[in-house]
Every structure is written in C-alpha cells, then in structure tokens.
C-alpha cells in the first residue's frame with residue numbers, strides 16, 4: 001500500500017512490459033500529420049530517425065554515419081553483413097541490435113514494427129487527449145519532469161553493455177516509455193568510473209548513477225535537446241563531477257578532452 005503510494009507520487013509505476021505484447025501506439029506518420037511545424041522540418045535529418053536508413057537504391061544501412069549494410073529478411077527482420085564483409089549473418093541483428101536501432105521489437109518473434117526510431121521510442125503510447133491537455137504527452141513542455149523516468153527512456157538504448165534479466169538479450173525486453181527500465185534491465189553503474197570507457201558512454205552512466213543513487217534532478221535533457229540535435233544548453237548547467245568526463249577540474253571550460261566513441265556491442 002505504502003509502496004504503491006510512494007511510487008505513484010513519484011509518477012512512475014513499477015511496472016514493466018517485459019515479455020508482454022507490444023502495446024498499440026500512434027505511428028510517426030500520424031503524429032507528423034498534425035505536427036507539421038517545427039518537428040517535421042528537422043525529423044528526417046535527426047540521428048534517431050536515421051539509426052537505419054535506405055539509400056536511393058533502397059539498400060538499408062545501420063548507423064547514420066558508419067552505414068553498415070543490412071538486407072531485408074522477411075517481416076521485421078534483417079540480415080547484417082558480417083565483419084568479413086562477404087557473408088550475411090542471419091541471427092545477429094535480431095539478437096543483438098534490433099531493440100535499440102528499430103522500433104517496437106516483439107518479445108516473442110524479435111521482429112520489429114518499423115526500422116529506425118519512431119516517436120513512440122521516446123514519447124511512448126500517446127494519449128489522443130493530449131491535443132487539449134499537453135500534460136498528458138510525455139516530454140511536452142507541460143509534462144512533469146521525473147528524472148528516473150527520463151533516464152529510463154534515454155537509458156533504454158544509451159546504457160550500452162546492460163542486459164535484460166528476463167530475455168538475456170543486450171537490449172531491454174519490450175521497454176515502453178513510462179516503465180521503470182531498471183526493473184528488468186541490469187546495468188553496471190560502476191562503468192561511470194571506468195577510465196577505459198570513452199567519455200561519450202561514460203558520462204551517460206555517470207548521469208544515470210547521479211539520478212538513481214544521488215537523487216540528482218539533472219538529466220540528459222538538462223544538456224541535450226532532441227529535436228534540434230543540440231547540446232548547446234549544457235553550458236548553463238552547474239559544474240559538478242560529470243563535467244570532468246570532458247573538461248578539466250580546473251581552468252577554463254574552453255578546454256575539452258578529446259575522446260573517440262567505440263563500442264564492442266555495436267562493433268565499431
């Protein structure tokens with residue numbers, strides 16, 4: 001009773017959708033039909049809309065910049081070109097990539113509903129009444145800002161190296177925005193102190209740990225804007241330990257430590 005009360009005050013239900021059917025959701029075409037200004041102009045260039053993308057010939061690639069070849073293999077499935085650049089791997093995409101680069105992966109079949117990331121990946125199941133009451137739409141300017149909920153959504157893909165307890169896969173089991181990611185997705189937060197990890201991935205772990213363990217209200221969205229693909233506002237955030245991933249403890253912030261992003265999971 002008390003637990004339920006506390007969680008509802010926090011605005012997060014302890015539920016997750018691990019192993020359950022993918023919920024019905026409003027697709028991006030429908031959202032964009034109404035949201036013609038602002039979002040529609042920039043969406044096609046957003047890296048989240050290009051996690052998988054086709055060229056003029058209709059050949060598909062994973063990675064907006066690195067462009068590793070994929071090949072259609074039936075509904076919701078891809079083969080991926082192996083590291084030898086000659087053979088096609090038929091298992092890897094579904095077992096190791098789909099959950100973070102495609103939308104709404106079915107826990108039973110591991111088939112995705114749409115390539116790349118649809119609005120649903122972050123905004124979740126949209127309430128049709130949000131047109132009159134923006135508090136009903138996750139990430140609207142009026143939606144309550146709950147730090148654990150925000151890092152659950154962004155962390156559902158950006159905590160690379162985590163593992164779903166229920167499926168054993170390296171991506172969350174049917175995560176739906178609003179769920180508590182950390183119910184089923186096991187993450188080693190000590191990666192926040194791993195000097196060998198690149199600063200790109202490390203600061204993600206550092207921020208998630210600050211929220212989960214230290215009650216921080218600064219989140220990914222204090223520093224990143226999604227629809228303008230910009231981290232300009234990070235300069236206005238109060239200096240704390242997380243800044244040292246990229247800046248020195250002393251001296252001007254104009255000095256930025258160089259780092260290159262690599263990932264064993266994503267194979268680059």
Ligand code: HEC
Pocket residue numbers: 062063064065066067068080092093096097098099100101156157158159160161162170171172200201261265266267268
């Ligand atoms: C846990 C979620 C997750 C899984 C699973 C995952 N990725 Fe990624 N991938 C990401 C995220 C997040 C990024 C962006 C990281 C960044 O920019 O710092 C990314 C980036 C990439 C990039 C670089 C994008 C670019 O072009 O700059 C490639 C290529 C890639 N992933 C391929 C793969 C492949 C292939 C697999 C499966 C073998 C895979 N990923 C599995 C989350 C994941």
Ligand code: HEC
Pocket residue numbers: 028031032035038039043048117118119120121122123139140141221224225226227228
């Ligand atoms: C990767 C996560 C993510 C995806 C995918 C995403 N959004 Fe957003 N959206 C956000 C966040 C976070 C905000 C809050 C403002 C910001 O940080 O940019 C937002 C804000 C908005 C806003 C209100 C702010 C504005 O600029 O007018 C609209 C409308 C919107 N999103 C529509 C969409 C639509 C439509 C799609 C799909 C085509 C989509 N979003 C896909 C994360 C996402």
Ligand code: HEC
Pocket residue numbers: 026027028030031032034035119120123126130131132134137138139140141142
């Ligand atoms: C039937 C038309 C319609 C559809 C479909 C629709 N929206 Fe909206 N949406 C609106 C209207 C009208 C508003 C309120 C006016 C505004 O703020 O733009 C709104 C508001 C929003 C806001 C809040 C903007 C702010 O002020 O911060 C977001 C975010 C948003 N919608 C995202 C979405 C997403 C994501 C989808 C698809 C899952 C979607 N909408 C589908 C019409 C629609």
Ligand code: HEC
Pocket residue numbers: 047048050051052062063064065099100101117121122153154155156157158220221224226229
């Ligand atoms: C469903 C998975 C998923 C979710 C949810 C998600 N991202 Fe991403 N994000 C990715 C992948 C994959 C990439 C790399 C895309 C590429 O370049 O191919 C990426 C790229 C990025 C980048 C780098 C953009 C660039 O310019 O290279 C930032 C910053 C980012 N995401 C922040 C966020 C934030 C903040 C949230 C939460 C509001 C979020 N993401 C939610 C998967 C996701």
Ligand code: HEC
Pocket residue numbers: 151154155158200201203204205207208218219220221222223224231234237242243261
């Ligand atoms: C204190 C501010 C801050 C916080 C909090 C923060 N970031 Fe970042 N992040 C940055 C800055 C600044 C960059 C570098 C942008 C650039 O190079 O232009 C960055 C880079 C990134 C990149 C791209 C990595 C690369 O260089 O390829 C991703 C992806 C990302 N952040 C995701 C996230 C996610 C997800 C969260 C939340 C868990 C988060 N960030 C929290 C400031 C922040």
Ligand code: HEC
Pocket residue numbers: 199200203231232234235236237238239240242243244245246247253254255256
């Ligand atoms: C993931 C890496 C990353 C993190 C974490 C990060 N920064 Fe930055 N910061 C950058 C990069 C890259 C630039 C240079 C590009 C730019 O101006 O956006 C920068 C530039 C700046 C600048 C402008 C400096 C100048 O004189 O031009 C300020 C101020 C700043 N950061 C403050 C902060 C603060 C405060 C924090 C912690 C709350 C922080 N940064 C965390 C990567 C990061």
